[in-house]
Amino acid sequence: MMEEEEPRGGVTEEETPPREVNSNCNHTDDDVTSCPAEAPGLPATSQKPGPVVVQGNTQNPASEKLKRVCKWSITTYKCTRQALSEKLGRGSRTVDLDLERRLELLKDDRQRYDSVTKLAKTLANQLAQFSVTQKTLGDTFAELSLKTPTLHVEFGVNADTQRFLSKSSDTLTASVNAFTSDMNTLVNKTMEDTMISAKQYEAARIEYDAYRVDLEELNLGPRDAVTLPKLELAQRDFQSQRDRYQRIREDLSVKVKLLEDNKVKVLHKHLWLLHSAVAAHGLSCHSFLQQNVRRAAEHQDSPGVDAPSWLEES
Amino acid sequence: MMEEEEPRGGVTEEETPPREVNSNCNHTDDDVTSCPAEAPGLPATSQKPGPVVVQGNTQNPASEKLKRVCKWSITTYKCTRQALSEKLGRGSRTVDLDLERRLELLKDDRQRYDSVTKLAKTLANQLAQFSVTQKTLGDTFAELSLKTPTLHVEFGVNADTQRFLSKSSDTLTASVNAFTSDMNTLVNKTMEDTMISAKQYEAARIEYDAYRVDLEELNLGPRDAVTLPKLELAQRDFQSQRDRYQRIREDLSVKVKLLEDNKVKVLHKHLWLLHSAVAAHGLSCHSFLQQNVRRAAEHQDSPGVDAPSWLEES
Structure with a gap:
C-alpha cells in the first residue's frame, strides 16, 4: 500500500494524504467533515500481479513518507478549522x-x-x-x-x-x-x-x-x-x-x-x-x-x- | 331455603333432594352426570314478601329433614352407580x-x-x-x-x-x-x-x-x-x-x-x-x-x- 503515487494533471501531491491514514477516516461526521476526501481523479495504487514498473526514486522512502504524513496532517488541520469556524458561524463558505x-x-x-x-x-x-x-x-x-x-x-x-x-x-x-x-x-x-x-x-x-x-x-x-x-x-x-x-x-x-x-x-x-x-x-x-x-x-x-x-x- | 316443598302432580317428593345440597353439584361432568337435576316442574321455594300461608305440619322438622337427606343420598347413590355402569359398558341405558x-x-x-x-x-x-x-x-x-x-x-x-x-x-x-x-x-x-x-x-x-x-x-x-x-x-x-x-x-x-x-x-x-x-x-x-x-x-x-x-x- 505504500507504493509511490505519481502526481498527475493539476492535482498536486499535497492533497493526497498517505492512503493508510486516509482510509481510517472514511466515515466522517455529516456536518464536520474534517477529513479530506480522496481525489477522485487519482487511480488506486495498482495491486495487479505481474511485472511492475519501479519508478526511479532518488529520495529516501522514510523521509518521503514523513513528508506525506506531515502534509496530510496540515490539510486535516486546515479542514477541521474550516469546518469548526463554519459551525460556529464565523468564517466564509462557498455556497452553490x-x-x-x-x-x-x-x-x-x-x-x-x-x-x-x-x-x-x-x-x-x-x-x-x-x-x-x-x-x-x-x-x-x-x-x-x-x-x-x-x-x-x-x-x-x-x-x-x-x-x-x-x-x-x-x-x-x-x-x-x-x-x-x-x-x-x-x-x-x-x-x-x-x-x-x-x-x-x-x-x-x-x-x-x-x-x-x-x-x-x-x-x-x-x-x-x-x-x-x-x-x-x-x-x-x-x-x-x-x-x-x-x-x-x-x-x-x-x-x-x-x-x-x-x-x-x-x-x-x-x-x-x-x-x-x-x-x-x-x-x-x-x-x-x-x-x-x-x-x-x-x-x-x-x-x-x-x-x-x-x-x-x- | 329449608321450607317445605309441597309434592304436586305425579312428582313424588323423593326425587327432590334438599335444595342446599343439590345446589352444590349443579356443574356436573358432561359424561358422568351422577347428580340428579332439579325437577323442572317444581317451583322454587316462595320467597315473596307479604303474608305466607304456613302449612299444617304434624311431623318433627328435624326428622323430616333427616328423611329428605336420606332419600337424596339414595337417589345420588343410584344415579352414580348407573352413570358408572354406563361408563364401564355394563348396564342398560334408555336412548332416544x-x-x-x-x-x-x-x-x-x-x-x-x-x-x-x-x-x-x-x-x-x-x-x-x-x-x-x-x-x-x-x-x-x-x-x-x-x-x-x-x-x-x-x-x-x-x-x-x-x-x-x-x-x-x-x-x-x-x-x-x-x-x-x-x-x-x-x-x-x-x-x-x-x-x-x-x-x-x-x-x-x-x-x-x-x-x-x-x-x-x-x-x-x-x-x-x-x-x-x-x-x-x-x-x-x-x-x-x-x-x-x-x-x-x-x-x-x-x-x-x-x-x-x-x-x-x-x-x-x-x-x-x-x-x-x-x-x-x-x-x-x-x-x-x-x-x-x-x-x-x-x-x-x-x-x-x-x-x-x-x-x-x-
Missing part, C-alpha cells in the same frame, strides 16, 4: 445555492419515499395475513356448505367469495411487494448513491474553502521575501483545490439532474403499476362477486330456506 | 336415537359456528389495521402529490385510492363486526341455552334409568311379604321418574326443533348480509377506481412526465 437547494429537496424526498416504502411494506404484510384468514374462513364456510344442506347456497356463496378474495389479495400483495422492492432500490441504491456523492462534494468544498481562507489571510499580510514564496505556494494550492472542487461540483450537479429525471420516470411507472394493481384487484373482486350473486340467486329457488317452518308445517 | 343424533349435530355445528365467529373476528381486526395503514399511506401520497408538481397526478391518484379504500374498509369492518356479534349471540346464547337443557335432560335420563334398573332387579327376585311393598314402591318411583323423563325429553325435543329452524333462518339472514357487505365493498371500490383512472387519464396530458428529459432538452 442552486445545487444545495436541489440536494435539500432530494434529501426531503428521500425521507418521504422511505416512509412510503415502509408503509407499503406494512400494507403488504397485513394484506398477506388478511389473505390467510380469508382462506381459512373460506375453507370453513365450504365445509359448512357441504355439511348443511339447508344452508348449502348461503355457506357456499360465502366460501367462494372468501376463497376468491384470498387469491386476489395474494396477487395484490405480490404487486405491493414489487412496488416496495422498486421503491427500496430507488431510495436505498439510486438516491443513496447521490447522497454519498453529496457528502464527498461537501468534503471537497470544505477543503477548498480551507485553502481559500488561507490564501485570503496571506493576501492581507505584508509581502516580503519571506511571505512571497508562501503566497505563491498558497496560490498554487488554492488553484488546484478550486479545480478539484469545481470538477466534483459539476459531477454532482449532473448526477443530481440525472437523478431528478430518473426519479420522476421511475416513480411515474411504479405509481401507475401500484394503482393498476389495486384497480385490477377491485375489478376482479367486483366481477366475481357480481357473478357469484347471480349464480346464488339461481340456486335460491332450491328448498330449505323458503320451506315453511316446522311449526308452520305441523 | 333421533334426539341424540340431533344433539350431536347441534354440538358439532356449534363448534364450527364458533370457529367461524372467531375467524370473522380476526378478519375484522386485521381489516381495521389494514384500513389504518391505507389511510396513512393515502395521506403520505397526498402530501407528496402537493410537494411534487412533476408527479402530482400519479401521487394524487394513489392518495385518493388509498383514502377511499380505507373508508370502504372501515364500512366492511363494521359489517363483519355485526356478523361476528350476531354469530356470537347464536353460538353463545341461543345454542348454549339448548346445550344446558341437553345436560339437564341427560341428568334426568340417568335418574330415570337408575330407578328403571332398580325395578328390573326387584322384578327378577322372589315375591314375598317382604319384597312386595318394596316392589310397589319401586314401581311408583319408576312411574314418576318415567313421567318426568318423558316430559323433559319432550321439552328438549321441541327446543331442538325450534333451534334447528331458528338457526337456519338466522344464518340465512346473516350470511347474506355478510356477502352483501363484501359485494358492496367490491362494487364501491371498483366504481371509485374506474372513475379515478378516468379522471387521471384526463390529467395525463399535463406536463411533467411526458416532457423531454433534461438530457434530451440540452
Whole structure:
C-alpha cells in the first residue's frame, strides 16, 4: 500500500494524504467533515500481479513518507478549522445555492419515499395475513356448505367469495411487494448513491474553502521575501483545490439532474403499476362477486330456506 | 331455603333432594352426570314478601329433614352407580336415537359456528389495521402529490385510492363486526341455552334409568311379604321418574326443533348480509377506481412526465 503515487494533471501531491491514514477516516461526521476526501481523479495504487514498473526514486522512502504524513496532517488541520469556524458561524463558505437547494429537496424526498416504502411494506404484510384468514374462513364456510344442506347456497356463496378474495389479495400483495422492492432500490441504491456523492462534494468544498481562507489571510499580510514564496505556494494550492472542487461540483450537479429525471420516470411507472394493481384487484373482486350473486340467486329457488317452518308445517 | 316443598302432580317428593345440597353439584361432568337435576316442574321455594300461608305440619322438622337427606343420598347413590355402569359398558341405558343424533349435530355445528365467529373476528381486526395503514399511506401520497408538481397526478391518484379504500374498509369492518356479534349471540346464547337443557335432560335420563334398573332387579327376585311393598314402591318411583323423563325429553325435543329452524333462518339472514357487505365493498371500490383512472387519464396530458428529459432538452 505504500507504493509511490505519481502526481498527475493539476492535482498536486499535497492533497493526497498517505492512503493508510486516509482510509481510517472514511466515515466522517455529516456536518464536520474534517477529513479530506480522496481525489477522485487519482487511480488506486495498482495491486495487479505481474511485472511492475519501479519508478526511479532518488529520495529516501522514510523521509518521503514523513513528508506525506506531515502534509496530510496540515490539510486535516486546515479542514477541521474550516469546518469548526463554519459551525460556529464565523468564517466564509462557498455556497452553490442552486445545487444545495436541489440536494435539500432530494434529501426531503428521500425521507418521504422511505416512509412510503415502509408503509407499503406494512400494507403488504397485513394484506398477506388478511389473505390467510380469508382462506381459512373460506375453507370453513365450504365445509359448512357441504355439511348443511339447508344452508348449502348461503355457506357456499360465502366460501367462494372468501376463497376468491384470498387469491386476489395474494396477487395484490405480490404487486405491493414489487412496488416496495422498486421503491427500496430507488431510495436505498439510486438516491443513496447521490447522497454519498453529496457528502464527498461537501468534503471537497470544505477543503477548498480551507485553502481559500488561507490564501485570503496571506493576501492581507505584508509581502516580503519571506511571505512571497508562501503566497505563491498558497496560490498554487488554492488553484488546484478550486479545480478539484469545481470538477466534483459539476459531477454532482449532473448526477443530481440525472437523478431528478430518473426519479420522476421511475416513480411515474411504479405509481401507475401500484394503482393498476389495486384497480385490477377491485375489478376482479367486483366481477366475481357480481357473478357469484347471480349464480346464488339461481340456486335460491332450491328448498330449505323458503320451506315453511316446522311449526308452520305441523 | 329449608321450607317445605309441597309434592304436586305425579312428582313424588323423593326425587327432590334438599335444595342446599343439590345446589352444590349443579356443574356436573358432561359424561358422568351422577347428580340428579332439579325437577323442572317444581317451583322454587316462595320467597315473596307479604303474608305466607304456613302449612299444617304434624311431623318433627328435624326428622323430616333427616328423611329428605336420606332419600337424596339414595337417589345420588343410584344415579352414580348407573352413570358408572354406563361408563364401564355394563348396564342398560334408555336412548332416544333421533334426539341424540340431533344433539350431536347441534354440538358439532356449534363448534364450527364458533370457529367461524372467531375467524370473522380476526378478519375484522386485521381489516381495521389494514384500513389504518391505507389511510396513512393515502395521506403520505397526498402530501407528496402537493410537494411534487412533476408527479402530482400519479401521487394524487394513489392518495385518493388509498383514502377511499380505507373508508370502504372501515364500512366492511363494521359489517363483519355485526356478523361476528350476531354469530356470537347464536353460538353463545341461543345454542348454549339448548346445550344446558341437553345436560339437564341427560341428568334426568340417568335418574330415570337408575330407578328403571332398580325395578328390573326387584322384578327378577322372589315375591314375598317382604319384597312386595318394596316392589310397589319401586314401581311408583319408576312411574314418576318415567313421567318426568318423558316430559323433559319432550321439552328438549321441541327446543331442538325450534333451534334447528331458528338457526337456519338466522344464518340465512346473516350470511347474506355478510356477502352483501363484501359485494358492496367490491362494487364501491371498483366504481371509485374506474372513475379515478378516468379522471387521471384526463390529467395525463399535463406536463411533467411526458416532457423531454433534461438530457434530451440540452
